[in-house]
Amino acid sequence: xxxxxxxxxxxxxxxxxxxxxxxxxxxxxxxxxxxxxxxxxxxxxxxxxxxxxxxxxxxxxxxxxxxxxxxxxxxxxxxxxxxxxxxxxxxxxxxxxxxxxxxxxxxxxxxxxxxxxxxxxxxxxxxxxxxxxxxxxxxxxxxxxxxxxxxxxxxxxxxxxxxxxxxxxxxxxxxxxxxxxxxxxxxxxxxxxxxxxxxxxxxxxxxxxxxxxxxxxxxxxxxxxxxxxxxxxxxxxxxxxxxxxxxxxxxxxxxxxxxxxxxxxxxxxxxxxxxxxxxxxxxxxxxxxxxxxxxxxxxxxxxxxxxxxxxxxxxxxxxxxxxxxxxxxxxxxxxxxxxxxxxxxxxxxxxxxxxxxxxxxxxxxxxxxxxxxxxxxxxxxxxxxxxxxxxxxxxxxxxxxxxxxxxxxxxxxxxxxxxxxxxxxxxxxxxxxxxxxxxxxxxxxxxxxxxxxxxxxxxxxxxxxxxxxxxxxxxxxxxxxxxxxxxxxxxxxxxxxxxxxxxxxxxxxxxxxxxxxxx
Numbered sequence: 001x002x003x004x005x006x007x008x009x010x011x012x013x014x015x016x017x018x019x020x021x022x023x024x025x026x027x028x029x030x031x032x033x034x035x036x037x038x039x040x041x042x043x044x045x046x047x048x049x050x051x052x053x054x055x056x057x058x059x060x061x062x063x064x065x066x067x068x069x070x071x072x073x074x075x076x077x078x079x080x081x082x083x084x085x086x087x088x089x090x091x092x093x094x095x096x097x098x099x100x101x102x103x104x105x106x107x108x109x110x111x112x113x114x115x116x117x118x119x120x121x122x123x124x125x126x127x128x129x130x131x132x133x134x135x136x137x138x139x140x141x142x143x144x145x146x147x148x149x150x151x152x153x154x155x156x157x158x159x160x161x162x163x164x165x166x167x168x169x170x171x172x173x174x175x176x177x178x179x180x181x182x183x184x185x186x187x188x189x190x191x192x193x194x195x196x197x198x199x200x201x202x203x204x205x206x207x208x209x210x211x212x213x214x215x216x217x218x219x220x221x222x223x224x225x226x227x228x229x230x231x232x233x234x235x236x237x238x239x240x241x242x243x244x245x246x247x248x249x250x251x252x253x254x255x256x257x258x259x260x261x262x263x264x265x266x267x268x269x270x271x272x273x274x275x276x277x278x279x280x281x282x283x284x285x286x287x288x289x290x291x292x293x294x295x296x297x298x299x300x301x302x303x304x305x306x307x308x309x310x311x312x313x314x315x316x317x318x319x320x321x322x323x324x325x326x327x328x329x330x331x332x333x334x335x336x337x338x339x340x341x342x343x344x345x346x347x348x349x350x351x352x353x354x355x356x357x358x359x360x361x362x363x364x365x366x367x368x369x370x371x372x373x374x375x376x377x378x379x380x381x382x383x384x385x386x387x388x389x390x391x392x393x394x395x396x397x398x399x400x401x402x403x404x405x406x407x408x409x410x411x412x413x414x415x416x417x418x419x420x421x422x423x424x425x426x427x428x429x430x431x432x433x434x435x436x437x438x439x440x441x442x443x444x445x446x447x448x449x450x451x452x453x454x455x456x457x458x459x460x461x462x463x464x465x466x467x468x469x470x471x472x473x474x475x476x477x478x479x480x481x482x483x484x485x486x487x488x489x490x491x492x493x494x495x496x497x498x499x500x501x502x503x504x505x506x507x508x509x510x511x512x513x514x515x516x517x518x519x
Contacts, residue, residue, distance in 0.1 A: 016405045020131075021130055032134070038133050057465065059227060086133040087133045090130055097137070102114060102117045143183045145164075146168035149165050157199055159208055182299070182317075183300055183317035191288075191291065252312075257305055259312075260315055265322055274333075348400060356375055385402075422502070435482055448470060454509075
């Protein structure tokens with residue numbers, strides 16, 4: 001019986017990461033700024049371009065190229081651009097992150113059961129962004145890889161180890177910008193100075209850095225050549241250095257990261273204050289690799305707070321370093337955290353076991369149809385939770401990780417896709433259907449937009465050429481048979497045509513299709 005339980009537990013630890021990363025990626029419609037990356041990659045494929053992303057076939061040069069490339073390659077390999085193909089690269093990046101963190105944990109921790117990567121997997125910041133076609137998880141992946149190589153190389157001066165550290169840092173910069181260097185190179189430099197590792201200041205390191213930055217410049221040069229201007233270089237400076245010093249947007253209060261740091265670490269952020277205090281108190285007694293983690297946490301937090309452009313997800317690179325600190329604290333202070341662990345275990349055990357009832361009540365409140373599949377899924381979660389609770393062979397922290405992961409699978413893989421706004425998708429389908437009807441009736445059926453519309457909408461409209469956009473309604477009415485616009489702009493325009501609207505959560509997701517009426 002014990003062997004069966006151990007076997008089943010091992011299966012769970014394999015299945016859970018695969019489920020959280022890949023299960024039902026295709027069900028949730030594009031969310032937030034996913035359309036920016038998805039549509040630009042789709043248009044790069046149509047235009048056979050590698051260096052100039054476009055939105056509605058207009059250059060969009062403000063973002064690094066690597067995420068566009070990976071999404072484009074995914075769409076090419078799978079033969080289509082849909083929710084699954086555009087999110088698959090992010091999920092694979094998450095998988096690589098977990099593998100890197102696994103090897104990092106082997107180096108840093110002594111416990112036979114390597115549960116530390118599962119803390120990263122189930123942290124809110126990781127599981128949230130790994131299922132989105134956005135650049136954040138790509139940057140996090142390369143930062144974690146660079147950190148892993150540095151930890152394994154902390155007492156070595158191999159050229160290839162230096163080269164890998166620089167390459168991973170560069171790939172992070174090509175994913176999200178120069179904040180990658182703040183999260184990798186800055187802490188390493190401070191570690192070299194504070195702990196007097198001056199042997200790393202050698203010609204091999206400098207040569208590796210020069211080669212890596214040479215490779216980093218190639219995509220920028222390619223963009224300048226293909227676009228025929230220096231604009232990509234100017235935008236690179238503006239979006240990285242300029243945004244930090246004198247930002248034109250993303251102005252948030254200086255204390256924003258005090259809120260979002262623990263949010264992205266949840267539910268493990270409850271241990272963060274104790275872990276930070278322990279690390280600061282015992283800094284000189286810690287092994288060098290762990291000293292790097294605490295240095296990095298403060299470097300990232302201070303640097304990102306001092307930068308004037310602030311967004312909640314900018315601080316995401318702090319997550320792997322924070323998980324190292326929390327993991328070490330949990331491993332070495334079991335008596336102190338015994339009470340907290342017991343309380344959390346009871347809370348998540350109750351939540352997991354009551355999943356069918358809670359889901360039933362929630363779906364009834366939201367007036368959701370066809371609730372039977374979700375009751376079935378939540379019942380499976382409850383049965384798995386019962387197995388974990390009664391399994392005496394599992395450590396408490398392992399039990400807690402499993403229970404947290406069950407709840408996250410239920411929410412992110414099933415409930416969240418169900419509850420997501422589908423206004424972009426449904427409005428685009430209606431517009432395309434009306435165009436087809438017009439064309440069948442011998443009418444050209446010209447499509448246009450009135451004022452700004454979301455990139456997600458362009459993705460679902462799935463056009464092979466630019467869609468005209470008008471700032472003047474009369475011009476749009478004169479030149480187009482089908483007009484897509486935001487719902488807030490519809491007032492006084494209904495009388496001359498047929499209108500289909502779909503509301504989402506918030507004004508930015510409220511869209512309408514106006515079809516001109518013919519006599």
